[in-house]
Amino acid sequence: MASFALHGIGVSGGIAIGRAQLVSHATLEVAHYAIPAGKIEAEVDRFEMALREVQSELEDLHATMTGEDAPAEFGAFLDVHWMILNDPTLSEAPKRIIAEQRCNAEWALTQQMEVLVEQFEQIEDPYLRERKSDVVQVVERVLKRLLGKPGAIAAGSEPHTILVAHDLSPADVIQFKRHRFAAFLTDLGGVTSHTAIVARSLNVPAVVATHNARQLIRENELLIVDGTHHVVIVNPDKSVLTEYRLKQGELEIERAKLKRLTTKPADTIDGVRIELHANIELPDDLEHALENGASGIGLFRSEFLFLNRDGLPTEDEQFEAYRHVAAGMKGKPVTIRTFDLGADKTKEGLGGLMRVAPNPALGLRAVRFCLAEPRLFLTQLRAILRASHYGRVRILIPMIASVGEVDQTLLLIAQAKDTLREQGVPFDAGVEVGGMIEIPAAALAIGALLARLDFASIGTNDLIQYTLAVDRSDDAVSHLYDPLHPAVLKLIGGSIAAANKAGKPIAVCGEMAGELLLTRLLLGMGLRNFSMHPAHLLGIKQRVLTTELAAVVPIVDRMRRSDDPARINAQLDKLNAL
């Protein structure tokens, strides 16, 4: 087999060597795993259990939705779904596919669904033809059940499997946290897309924007993914393989060395203490943050609690998630960002609330959505406040553009506090409230925001997107996405200076905070608090420990005064050569 290389954007560093697993284009992106002969029976059991669960789910729905005043169509619609679920073409055929193809249940079911949908499409009667959407809905219910449970294969899956997909949503990728994949490849995607961010949090190499990897790579082909150098080698020859195995070994040694820094405080050579916080998506990520010595949680992207599930998390469910993290950090700060849904993180089931916007990144996203739906916002605010009793919780508001939004949010927080007081529920009355600086307007008018807030956190991912008008998840414009653009540097530098002058803490929690080559630049701008993926914490700590602010500041001052990209790059090289 011919060997060839593909280039993309490495969004998570490191080297992985493994076999390709192609992700299907089915309604839901479904992974395809091989199942060892000895585990076929367990996989069939897993499928049967999911069927049984959906059966009782439909029965429960039937019981609750077919009361006297419920429309008669509900009952009929549920009956159709029940019949589809119990038809042997859906309840039996996938078992045969699992056994014959030795594949996972999700894959077998999706294959069978595609066969059925094709058959429905041949039907002339338009009413019956439309029933194909019922088949898809029933299959989705079963898939959700299957994906909600680590399967026999998923849990013990081959650690040397590399997922190759055309595109993955952030919600898809977060599901893979349960599986042990060695790396990810996607045809689409940008460096700071949420898909890339979540892939990074899986702590495996990932390359996006490969354009046609999904088409060119075949199932089970041997791949080398070098996330650091943005390259994928398909069917490597022996000498290349040996070279990469050596490099992999060297990286392991590097990582082991960094481990020794876990408990060391991050002080610069001139003795200035730097806080290195972690970004997390789900409560389970806490462990990773602690293992890597995070001195706080700088960004808990709470919206991930809302994805991949039926309905919305209740106040109690949210409270449990926040309490777990607050208590686990044992008095260290835990910054919970109120949910930032919209743009690339969409939630089904919010009905008309989150309509398809003509331009979702500029639409009803994050705090805008929350203020439009105060009931949902209040539920989350109460949950966060309740958790504040168990640790040092801070509230962070995303996508702030103007003081009006801050004022409205503060009113709602006060309202949530009143309700808890009335109910006698304990919370930290002094819980700090901060705002994300991720819209240029907020960076330029930061003074008035800081006057109302306790702290700020710069979301460079969005700040760059909105400053340069470059969609962060569109690989067609990813070459224009530039953290070093003079305008971006002015907005970041200006925000840090304004906060320092006002005596209000400010952090950077976008991906720039975890970029080794930009650490000294941010330190030189006066930044003292960085929040990043846990996997980057120790590398950045090492960089802080070898930085002397006195040497860095004059170079950074020159960078900030310049409008010339070539000069800015030259000064950056100087900084990193110190």
Ligand code: PEP
């Ligand atoms: C950012 O925009 O930089 C940020 C940290 O938030 P998110 O990446 O979740 O949009």
Ligand code: MG
């Ligand atoms: Mg953002």
